[in-house]
Amino acid sequence: MDADHLSQRLATVASYVPQGARLADIGTDHAYLPVNLAKRGVITSGVAGEVVPGPFKNAEHEIHKENLSDQITARLANGLQAIEPTDHIDTVAIAGMGGTLITQILTQDFDRLAGVQRLILQPNVGESNVRQFLMTHGFQLVTENLVSEDGHDYEILVADRQENPTQYGAEDLHFGPYLLADHSPVFVAKWQRELARTEAVLQQVESANEVPAEKVASLKAKISEIKEVLQRVGA
Ligand code: SAM
Numbered sequence: 001m002d003a004d005h006l007s008q009r010l011a012t013v014a015s016y017v018p019q020g021a022r023l024a025d026i027g028t029d030h031a032y033l034p035v036n037l038a039k040r041g042v043i044t045s046g047v048a049g050e051v052v053p054g055p056f057k058n059a060e061h062e063i064h065k066e067n068l069s070d071q072i073t074a075r076l077a078n079g080l081q082a083i084e085p086t087d088h089i090d091t092v093a094i095a096g097m098g099g100t101l102i103t104q105i106l107t108q109d110f111d112r113l114a115g116v117q118r119l120i121l122q123p124n125v126g127e128s129n130v131r132q133f134l135m136t137h138g139f140q141l142v143t144e145n146l147v148s149e150d151g152h153d154y155e156i157l158v159a160d161r162q163e164n165p166t167q168y169g170a171e172d173l174h175f176g177p178y179l180l181a182d183h184s185p186v187f188v189a190k191w192q193r194e195l196a197r198t199e200a201v202l203q204q205v206e207s208a209n210e211v212p213a214e215k216v217a218s219l220k221a222k223i224s225e226i227k228e229v230l231q232r233v234g235a
Contacts, residue, residue, distance in 0.1 A: 050075075096122060
């Protein structure tokens with residue numbers, strides 16, 4: 001992967017960045033996302049935020065190599081602290097991290113999102129935490145996508161600022177309201193795999209000398225939740 005050839009996962013994230021956006025990409029690593037968008041004329045300006053010096057140097061190098069230093073600023077900073085009011089950032093992307101970390105990053109400097117209209121989030125795991133954050137912090141999910149690449153399933157959540165976002169129940173938070181409504185073949189395959197994995201864990205747990213009742217109950221609840229959803233979507 002490089003800035004001219006994004007992975008399908010990152011290309012999908014890129015596809016939700018509005019034309020003319022002022023983008024902050026938090027946890028940018030090589031800055032492939034903002035560089036790709038600047039080269040294609042999608043973003044007006046960008047901030048490439050990184051907390052680790054090595055990846056930050058990679059980002060600086062990539063931006064310099066592509067002569068984009070006037071348009072994209074690399075900043076070594078923790079999470080949203082990479083965003084300054086003078087950047088007038090309106091779109092934030094955070095991709096390739098766990099949902100808990102993404103939620104922490106968004107929560108701990110929430111005031112830095114003041115002018116932000118759109119969040120594009122791609123948690124590797126813990127997606128329901130991210131949906132919970134969005135609906136409790138004035139961001140309405142507007143679409144979701146599910147990309148299967150190199151043996152992993154990646155959920156991409158897109159949310160726009162809105163005063164009274166829809167309050168989702170447990171099932172929507174877990175499966176994703178848009179992903180569930182679409183129930184694409186990728187969605188069905190993901191949850192069939194997750195069902196098989198959970199059933200295997202249950203079997204293992206039940207064969208232990210001392211069977212932990214609480215764990216068994218939670219695995220069984222998870223299995224019946226997935227089965228119910230798969231049955232409902234005709235899988
Ligand atoms: N966003 C790129 C992508 O999706 O391909 C890179 C993902 S990489 C797996 C995660 C990056 O997030 C790492 O470079 C890591 O150093 C950075 N990161 C982790 N926590 C961070 C934080 N609190 N603030 C900024 N960057 C962070």
